[in-house]
Amino acid sequence: MKKNLDRAHYYERTDFASLMASRKGKRLTSSVKRVTMNISEQIYKEANELDNYMSMGYQNVLKTAMTIGLTELYSQVASHKVATH
Numbered sequence: 001m002k003k004n005l006d007r008a009h010y011y012e013r014t015d016f017a018s019l020m021a022s023r024k025g026k027r028l029t030s031s032v033k034r035v036t037m038n039i040s041e042q043i044y045k046e047a048n049e050l051d052n053y054m055s056m057g058y059q060n061v062l063k064t065a066m067t068i069g070l071t072e073l074y075s076q077v078a079s080h081k082v083a084t085h
Helices: 002-013 016-022 041-054 058-078
Strands: none
Touching (some): 041 058
C-alpha cells in the first residue's frame, strides 16, 4: 500500500514536461536493423490483400508475419531437445 502511495506522489510531483524536453532529439530505442529481401509476386499480392483488410501497410503486414513465424519457430525449437554434435 505504501509503495502505491509513493508512486502516486512521484507522478503528482514530477514535471514530465521538462523531462521530455530534455530528451528531445535523442533516440530512446535500440537501433533498427534493416533487412533487404526478395519476395515472390504471390507473397506481395497476399500481403497487399491483408493490408486492404488491416490497413497497416503491406510492409508492416510482412513484418508481423515474420514475427509470428519466428515466435512459432522459437516455441517449436524450445519444446524439443536440440541435438548437439
